[in-house]
Each structure stands twice: as C-alpha cells, then as structure tokens.
Amino acid sequence: MRITCPHCGARDVQEFTYLGDANPQRPEGMATTEAAMHDYVYQRDNPAGRHRELWYHSAGCHAWLVVTRDTRTHAIETVETARARAQGDAA
Amino acid sequence: MADAATIAWTPRGSWAGILASGEFGTAGQPGVTIEARDGLGIASLIAGDGRDEALAQALQGHIGLGLPLTPCIVSSARHSLVWAGPDQWHLIAPDRNGFDELLRDLAPLAAISDQSDGRAALRLSGPKVRDTLAKGCMLDLHPSAFPVGTAALTSIAYMGVHLWRIADDPASGDAVFEIMVARSMAGSFWSWLSASAAEFGCKVTATGRG
C-alpha cells in the first residue's frame, strides 16, 4: 500500500505504523465512568468496507493520520492529520 | 588524585572508526562520491502554536532565511533550514562557531534542542548517486519528482533518514544529496551504503576529525 501523508506526500506503507479505529473519543476528566472508558479502550467495530483508522508516520514526519480506507479493497479515500481533525472537533 | 586539567577531552565525531578517505569498489572513474559532513551545528526548532510568524521573522533577521512550510531546504552561504516535520525544522550550520549564541537568541520563539552530536551526515554525488540510493531509499529521486531543494524524512534500510537535494555539482552537473542518520546507526548505515555503492566505484572523503 501507499499512503499519501498530507505533509510528506505518497509513501510506502512500510513507513507507517497502524493503530486502529479512529472513531472512539477518549472520555476525559475525573468524572469518567469505568463503563465509558471500557468502551473507549475495547469496543471496536470491524467493518468490511469503509473504515476510519489511525496511522502514525513513524519513519517520516511523526504525524498521526486519520486514513479513510476500504478494508476490502485497500482503496484510500482520504488522509487527514489527526491534529487538524481533533482541533476541528474541538472548535 | 587525577586533575581535570590533565585529562584530554578529544571529541570523537559520528563517523570516527567508520569512514576513511579513499576509494573502494569497482575501479575507474568513481560512480559515487561521498563526503563526510562532520562538525556541523544542527538544532531542531519547533514552533509554538501561532508563533511560526515570529520565528520566521527572527530567522530572516538572524540568518536571512525564511521558514520552508513544505518538505524543502533553503540555504544561505552559511546556514540552512530544512523542514523536519509539521512546525519543525532543522537549523544547520557548517560548524559550531556562534551556534550556541544563535540558538540562545531564537530560544524564546521556539522549542530548540541541540542535535549537533546526534546525527551523522554525508554529502553524496556522482553519476550513479541515484542508482546507489535506489537500493534502499523508497522515494522517487528522479529530477522531475525530487528537484533541487526538496527534503524528505524517510527510511533507508530500516533506518530513519533525513534527506535533501542541494544544488547540482557545478563541475560535473551531477545531482548532490545530503543525508543525516542517527549517530548510533552510522555504522549500519555505512554497511548498507558501502555495499550499495561498491558496484559503481566510490570515492570517500572523510574529514579526519576525531
């Protein structure tokens, strides 16, 4: 596979480290319940098809990326930086 | 009791014991020339949120260079600024004269970490430089894809490298690349590079420093 890093351009997948589902949002703060944290840590969908997932450009610019990829064909729809996305969510 | 003043503190560079001047590989006109870039001043600069502009202005004032916002290198007669990740750059000087002072002046505007001793750097050229790099570099270094001034963070032979292309050699017209690897991996990197360059014939210029 090749992933187009928004900073570095198209790179071989060997440069990246996979983490997993990009959708779960960490429940922040002292009031967080164990149940909410349990879901965040362990509950994952395993879709055959469109999947938003986190990749780390470990051998490149060290950016965490959100890659939207079809798990059946490996076709990549979009790549955005996690930082931009997180800041977008916060805004 | 030993006295601090009596102990020699001879520095030992990243390529010490690894690189030696000379030629190896296929005899004849060397296809690759390799020059150790030792004793550089290298520092990582990370801009704070919203402080790119102030940092850029300060750099313009101090060394006359703008901050490259894409994977590029910009150079003046003395200094270079290389993109090193989002909001990150490497400031490079050919030696360490005045380097600490420069870093101190920039300190209020960026997170600065001296990396001068942590990298092993080489300058590579020659008609076969691209064929040599192609044996480990997963980037397209064709002139149309990697013009002069392009920089990249990538890996070669499973080692992280920072790689860029400077102006072509005026005498031969050959492309010139510079590569920095982690100091600890200099030996392994050289093992790969020397094996890869041997078939083209290779001329090495070490600095003779430590």
Added chain:
Amino acid sequence: MSAKQPFRRGDGGLIDRASPVSFRFDGRSYQGYAGDTLAAALLANGVRLVGRSFKYHRPRGILSAGPEEPNALVELRSGARREPNTRATVAELYDGLEAQSQNRWPSLDFDILSINSLLAPALTAGFYYKTFMWPAAFWEKLYEPLIRRAAGLGRAAMEEDPDHYEKAFAFCDVLVIGGGPAGISAALAAGRSGARVILCDEDFRPGGRLLADKREIDARAGSEWVADALAELASLPDVRIMTRTTVLGVYDHGIYGAVERVSDHLPLPPVHQPRQRAWRITAKRAVLAAGAIERPVVFAGNDTPGVMLGGAVRTYLNRYAVLPGREAVVFTTGDDGWATARDLTAAGANVAAIVDPRPQVDAALVALGKAIGARVFAGSAVSRASGGKALKQVTIRDASGRETSLACDLLAVSNGWNPTLHLTSHQNTRPVWDEAIQAFVPGTMPAGLSAAGSAAGHFGLAEALVDGARLGSEAAADCGFAAKPLAATAKTDPDAVSISPVWRVKGGKGKAFVDFQNDVTDADVELAAREGFRPVEHLKRYTTLGMATDQGKTSNISGLAIMAEQTGKTIPETGTTIFRPPYTPVAIGALAGHHRGPDFRPMRLAPTHQWSKDLGAVFVETGLWLRGQYYPKPGEDHWLTTVNREVLAVRNGVGICDVSTLGKIDIQGNDAAEFLERVYINGWKALPVGKARYGLMLREDGFVMDDGTTSRLAETHFLMTTTTANAAKVMQHLEYCHQVLWPTLDVRMVSVSEQWAQVAVAGPKAREVLRGVVDAQHDLSNEACPYLAARNITVGGGIPARLFRISFSGELAYELAVPADHGDAMMRALMAAGAPYGITPYGTEALGVMRIEKGHVAGNELNGQTTARDLGLGRMMSAKKDFIGRVMAGREALIETERPALVGFKPVEIGQRLRAGAHFIGLGKPAAMEHDEGYMTSVAYSPVLKHWIGLGLLKNGPKRIGERVRAVDPVRNGDIVLEICNPVFVDPEGARLHG
C-alpha cells in the same frame, strides 16, 4: 563442434556459434553455445532424460521452453551455491555450468524408488491423509523421515550462501511486463510520448515469441522488428529495459515486485555485483504483456521424455537451432500445431504424422501436411506415448477406435494457449472464461493495470501489436503525456489461432498425467470427484494439483476440465483457481537482500562504544542496541566472577556504566507540566526547576507501559528518560497523546536520545571521581547537589554537561551527560579521575544485579501484564488528577488483593540457585496449574549477601513476608523452598543513596 552436438542444426538460431560453452550434467561433459538455455544445450546433445518425478520417480524430459516447466528441474551449481529445482528451460548456459538431475538414487538412469510406480495404486490422491493417520506416535519418528527421504525435489545447499543480494526501488509512469511484441509496442508508444517507462522481461533476450516463431511484420523478419524497436527504446532517455527480470507480484496502489537475476547467467557474480536484486517498482500505470502458456493434453504416457509442447519445439528449432527429435509426430487440436510441422520439416526433421482431432481441417493445412510428406490423421487423437526413458512410439486412435502405432522420438503437442494472467488475479480477482478461445482471460483488473496481446487472449500477432500500442498510449495519457499518433497498423503474416481443445484422451494404457510436477493423474482427479472433493479448492488440496513450485501453470486447466467432465458441468461452472504471488519461485536471499547476518537489522552503537571495546567488553543486544554486558579482566573465566567483581566495586568504591541508550525526550512548552501530569501517574506541576523525579506511565488499559526519571530543566522545559527498549514506543505514545487526544496543549517534543552520551557514576566514591572531571565552579556537595538534583554544568573546561543525582544501584550515584562527540572522552576522563579509587567499568549484568538487590523493577517486571499496584508502586497514583490508565487501573480485577504482587525471595537452603520463570506453589501442594500462585520475574546472585536472590509476583505477596513457598521450574527440573522477603535486599533504609 556440431559433431559433439548431434542435434544442433547447421545454421540459424539466435545463439552465438563463435562462443562455444562447456558444461556438465550429472558429471558428463557437453558443449553448447552462448545464448542457449541449459535445456536447449541438453537437447542439442541428445539428452532427453533430465529428471525423475516427485512421487513415482518416473523418467521425465523437457516439456516446455519457458518458466512454466514442470519436469526439467535440476540442481544448478555445487557446494554452497547449489540451487535446487532450477528450471533448465530458463537457466542460461555459461562456461563451466554444472547441473545435477534430482530426485533419483543411485542414478538418473537407474532409480530405485521408481518402484513407487508399481505401488501406484496405494499412492493415489489423499494417500498421505489416509495412510499415515495412526498411530499418532509413528508420525514424527517413522512416517515423516521416510516420506521426507522418498519425496521432495532437489537438495538445498547446507552452507551459507556466499553471494550478496540487494533490494532496489524504482518508480515509473508506465511499467510494461513482458518483452514480446505487445510489450515492446506498449513501451514504444508510452516511451515516445515522453513517459517514464520500465520494460521488464524475464527472458535474457527480449522479443518473446518473435524469437521462437518465423513471423513477419511489414514483410520483415520478426526478429529484425524486435532489434529495431529495442534500439529505439534504448535511445529514449526515460525508458529502462530490464532483462532477466521477472515481475512476481502485484500489490496495492501500483506496487509491483520483481526479481532481477543479475548474475545467475555467470559462473560467479562479478566482484561487487549481487547475484540477484529484488525490485519494488511503483508504477502509475502498468501493461501486462506476459504472453501465454501452451497447454498439454492428458493421455497415457504423456510424461514420456520426448513429448513436448509444440510451441517449445518451435522455440528449440528456431531460436536455439536445436532439433528436439528427428522422427516427429505432431498432435494438435488447432491450426497452431501445423506450423510446428512446417518448421520441423524445414529444420530437417521427418514429420511422420500430424494428428488433429478436428474432423474437418482447413484444406490449406491438409495440403501443407501432404507437401511435407506427413500422414494426416484428421478426427484422430494420440492415445498413448511409450518408450520409458525416451519416446519410441505413439498410438493414434481415430473416431472409430482404430489404432495406428508409429515409431518416433518426438511428439509435439499443441492444445491452445492460456493467457499468462497470473498477475491480474493477485488482487483477489478471478479470471473469466472466454468461450471463443477456450481459455480463461483476465477478469476485473487491479487498478492501473491493463492486459495486452496474448496475455489478454488476443493471440494474433497484429492484434498484439495494436493492443500494445493502444494500451501503452492510454497508460501514458493517464499519466499526463500526450500520445503521439500511432503509426499505421503493421501487416503481419496470417495467424493460426483456430482451436478446439481436447483436454484428455481416454483409454490409453498407462498413467495419464495432469500435473507433471506433483504426479497428479486423471485418475486422481476422478477419485477426488467420486470422494466429493469437487469444488476446485478441494480438488487442489486433495490431489495437490497445482500446488507444486510451478503453481499448475501447465496443469490447472486440464484438472478443471476433467473435473467438469466428471460432474457434468462446464469449465467456468467448475471454477478457476486464483493465483498468488510469486509468479515463479524466488530465492529467499533475494527477499532478504542486504539484511542478513549482522545487517539483519540496524545495530545501534552508543557514543562510548569504542571505549567499551577497548576494554574488552562482552556485548549484549538489547533491542537494536549493543551494550556492554560485562568487562572481563584477564584470568576471569566465568561471567559471574566478573559480574561479582563489578558489583562489589560499585558497592565498596566506584564504578561507571554507559546509560546513553536510555530514551531521552525534550519536552517544552507552556503546558509541558500539564502534559506530564496526564501521561504519568504521579504529579509534576510541583516539581521544582533543577529536580528529577521518578515517573511511571500506564497504558490506557491500566497496565504499566514504561518508567524513568524526568527532570525539570526550566519552568517550561522537561527532559524525560525512558527505558532503552521502549524509547520509540514512548515517543509514539506521547505524540499520540498530543496530536490525537490533546492537540490544544502547548507542548513540543523531540527525541534527543542521540545527542547525549550518558554515564552512571555510582558508588561511595562517586563524588570524588566527579570532582575530577566537573569544572571547579560547580559545587557537588550533598547540600548543593542533593539526591534528585538535576543541574546544567560544564566539564573538562567548559564542555556543556548535565548532571543528575539519580541512582539505580542504590549507591550514591550520578548520571553525567555530555554531547555525544565528547562521550568517549568522558569515559576516559572518568577512568583517569577514578584511578585512585579503583574505578571499575560495569555492564548491564552488574546493573541488573544491583537493581534486583534494591528491588527496582525493570523490563522483566514491566512486562505488559503488571499494574503499578502489582509492582508496589500503587501509592504513586495521584487521586487528584486524570491520567492515562487511571480509570482502567481501578477495575475490580486489577485491585483485587489476591492479585500477584512484587516481593523478594531467597532460598531457605542458602546455597541454592534461583531461576527466573519458576512458578510459586504452596508447600505440600501438587505442582499443578490450580495451585499456581505467581512466578519469579528476575533473579541474581548477590555478591553482597553471598546467595541468590529473586524478585517475583506472588499472590497476596506483601502480606506473606517471612512465609515460605516453593519455586517449581519444570523446564529445568527445579523445585526448591524459598523464603518470601522484602524486595529491597540491600540498604533498605536508603542511607547510601543520600550519602
């Protein structure tokens, strides 16, 4: 010369007659020419028998002239370079080549295991599954060694491969796979438009079938057209022609794997050249022009040496100027075979008969047969070939069942061609059946790939040229290059593509082979059908059809056809198998490239490495790092002697140990302290500038991730250290926390691990030693520089340095860091300054002993299964802030009191040795899983206490201090009684630390 090569034609061919080449096969010397393959040269010398088959040890010859060869597999070269299962049909001849036939004993001519043929009824499909089922104990000791001796193909070399291999990466706009007419046309069209083109041909000479067949393009010989086209391609600056390069696999997003056989055609790789180079080619577009593979017919004795594919016969005749036989019969199910008869006659062979099962054959072809004096058997088929080690006779049966036997030494079989579409299915798409050509053609194509010419099922030469030019232009246009207008369509001589394939001819006496390499017969396929293994994937696994090293290139289609016949279905209803990479076998060496032996992975050396080496250190790999494990002195013949000396030197005097390998991360920004609060379990905001603190971080699931000391160098500047092993992992985790979880925090981090050389100076005399290297203005007294101080200082007369008063050994200790260039000098300076105190270098082994003596946890305890509480560090967890892992660490199961927790252990019988990994079992209880109470994580011999000590995780451990428990170690037959004790064995009050 030709006297020595009795089957070499007097002239013609694309061989270099001026360059004769000597070679040996099974110890006998022969001559061939440069430009030959081994198969061509063997045939030129009349060698027909080249191997024995896999299961029945049947005599086998040469079937094909290409990569599909299932029979002519040899061991090439000798000694460390011996390469088994080399296809003689693609092995280039070189002077001094040595090849051995394989799978025979004692000789190829007389092979004892050929009696397997007589046992054939027992060796049918599923034989292994049915026969070697029981008793189970027999499998390892009896069945497997027997099967291994009898079966298998060539022998791998036992010595290390002496040659070098490489990897390489290439990029292009258009990759063309295959150098026949379609591929060359595609490369020309794309190259002329200005696109960057790579043309890969697995052959050593591009041209494809134009080298093997007498074809005409625009009234000129095909080989001349090839030469002109190659010259033009060579003149284009961005076109690269790679011969001897097989594209093996198609991967996601335009990545193609290929192997270039750089030196396989030479006796030895030239100095500084690799034997092979594995390429990863990234192409925006690719054109598959890999041609087609001819199909055999299944009939009795179809594996007899002398039965050969018709296209291969023409290759040997025309390209290599070799007569594969003098008395030939042609068996063809289409027009193509008639050209073989024509070429055989032109080469001087006698064609005794042409057998064509079609009742109506084109009159022009019949006239051709008459003209060359061959008997024409229309509506007939060859039902049997016989002769044992060399073909002697074929039996021809007509529609009425009347048989005719003819003597011959060559049977040329043509049954149509299968497009070489393997690469098109590497992305999990299936080929589709084309009724008109009776063959599978590429189905859904991988993105960016198109198929041209025979590979697409377009078998005509003119079609191939047009296809190639069109697809080459389109590919270039897709990459943004304007296509040059195409030249007028080339005129070619007429094609012979009409085909009515016959998959098998029943009723002949003897075995009829479907898969030559795995010895699968038509009867095996029928058996599979009877026993219900009908789906194609079941058929394959039950009979091993198509599972040999040739992946069924010549056999899959016949197997499918026979299964279709058995089940009353059509071939497309029966299915097809998809192909996986690699297209042809690859040497492991090519995949490893440079990365073997010491270059298997990068090795990291500390800036103090040379110093350690000069002292004769024994090194140990920790992650990628090479660290000094211990520093033996002359006369110390056991590592423990050295380690004991090193430990006592530190405890009683002073020692130094390199700790440069620890991860070091500069963390800066206004929110740096807040960031640390969130990633560590303990508090950081109150840490004063100039102080270090031990920190522990958890994973979000509540288990410990890593530990280390972090120092506050300035209000907004911290320096974190990580364990050597986890440095990269922690950096990735911190980046994750910052970029994904809390992007609004003003925090910036960068690894400075490589910048600093760092040394631990430990022992009661540490301060005195440091005094000798630290510049005089820096006060090192206990008051000015107390435990956990972190200072910016200078050493050696102005060299910037950092001094941390931290201790892993429990002694008065410091860690001193200098820029890496000064690391070597720092060690030498410390040795000089410490000489009066007997300063002793120590390695990771002594470091480990001392940390166990102090009850400090390390990698063995931070094993991903322990919580802070398990390690006795639960009280560090702040209750006032949120941090990674806080919630999950509080889960009921993780705070259960019974959970194994860290305690110390010592043997009750004081001389006994402890073993890490031993499990704790209660006294008097059976050593069984249900009585397991935990396990020993770390052990060491304490030279201070003069007995073995251990750390371990024991159920309810901290409440059981003083009790006894057994340590059971079934792996090493250990079962000893231990006393449970405080994990801090030495100086539990910490007096030495603060001294």
